[in-house]
Amino acid sequence: MTNVDKQEVNKFSDIANEWWNKNGDFKPLHVINPLRAKYIKDKTDLENKKVLDVGCGGGLLAEALHDFGAKVTGIDAAGPGIEVAKLHASNNQKNIEYYEKTAEDLSQQYHEYYDVVTCLEVLEHVPDPSSLVATCIDLLKPEGDLFLSTINKNPRSWLTAIVGAEYIFNILPKGTHEFDKFIKPSTLAKYVRDAKGSVIETKGMFYNPITHKAHLNNDLGVNYLIYARKS
Numbered sequence: 071m072t073n074v075d076k077q078e079v080n081k082f083s084d085i086a087n088e089w090w091n092k093n094g095d096f097k098p099l100h101v102i103n104p105l106r107a108k109y110i111k112d113k114t115d116l117e118n119k120k121v122l123d124v125g126c127g128g129g130l131l132a133e134a135l136h137d138f139g140a141k142v143t144g145i146d147a148a149g150p151g152i153e154v155a156k157l158h159a160s161n162n163q164k165n166i167e168y169y170e171k172t173a174e175d176l177s178q179q180y181h182e183y184y185d186v187v188t189c190l191e192v193l194e195h196v197p198d199p200s201s202l203v204a205t206c207i208d209l210l211k212p213e214g215d216l217f218l219s220t221i222n223k224n225p226r227s228w229l230t231a232i233v234g235a236e237y238i239f240n241i242l243p244k245g246t247h248e249f250d251k252f253i254k255p256s257t258l259a260k261y262v263r264d265a266k267g268s269v270i271e272t273k274g275m276f277y278n279p280i281t282h283k284a285h286l287n288n289d290l291g292v293n294y295l296i297y298a299r300k301s
Contacts, residue, residue: 073174073202078195079148082127085243086150089128090158095243098235098277099130099191102284105275106190106219106295107134109286113271113297114215116140119185124173124206125192129155129166136164140186143167145176173205182211190219190295193258194251203258204265210300216267219275219295223252227292239279255290262298271297 088094110116117139123132126144128151136142136159146152149170159166169176173189187206193199199220206216221231228249235242259269274289286295 072172073196073198073205074147074172075195075197081245082148082195083150086128086148086154089130089151089154096128096130097282098241099127101282102275102277103130103134105284105286106217107131107138109273109295109297110135110186110188110217111138113217114186116186120183121186121188122176122180122184122209124187124189124202125195126155126168127151129158129168131188131190132166132168133159133162133164135188136166143169143184145169145171145173147172173202173209177205177208180209182208182214184209184214185211186215186217188217190217193218193220193253194247199251199253199258200261200264203261203267207262207265207267207300212300214300216262216298216300217295218258218262218298219293220258221247221252221293222291223249223254223257224291227252230292234279241279241282255294255296258296262296266301267298268301269296269298273297 085095092100121140121142123144126132126146132142132144152168152170155168236244273286273295275293277284
């Protein structure tokens with residue numbers, strides 16, 4: 071069975087044209103994107119490295135990593151987003167490969183192929199996140215680097231990421247997140263270990279919905295990012 075939630079794919083397909091609108095539905099991603107891209111660059115050498123961005127959407131992270139010297143491939147199950155990513159890269163003369171595929175599709179041909187795999191803000195949108203983590207690690211070369219980000223599962227994250235972000239501050243479309251799909255850091259770390267990876271660092275990511283500023287910290291209460299390596 072394909073590890074894709076069709077309802078989630080349709081949700082992001084419907085707003086695909088908003089990907090590069092810095093004041094639109096994806097404004098929070100435009101704010102945090104430089105932060106997370108710099109974190110990845112600071113943790114691993116990206117120059118001429120083969121990087122795969124899983125769930126790339128309209129290509130925000132893929133383009134940022136390309137600008138740091140990586141050879142980037144982006145994949146996503148939502149076709150309209152991929153078309154937006156292709157067009158934006160072409161218009162800005164950025165050589166990035168984009169495919170409407172799942173990680174599972176790609177792993178059949180590219181086992182242990184990539185130096186770096188990123189899967190950010192995606193795990194909370196798939197039916198089986200543990201399977202996706204395992205597939206991401208399968209796609210990595212031995213000693214390859216993995217970057218994951220998602221949302222913690224607790225009352226605070228429900229209030230912040232759903233009630234606050236979607237209903238009070240309206241910085242995300244209503245229905246973007248489902249609390250049942252949030253993942254505790256300890257659970258995500260177990261997924262990594264079960265797939266023969268090791269967690270190197272976990273960082274929290276704070277987003278201020280009033281000032282629209284973001285920074286990394288050690289508070290894993292809501293959004294967090296994991297840096298791991300394939301054993």
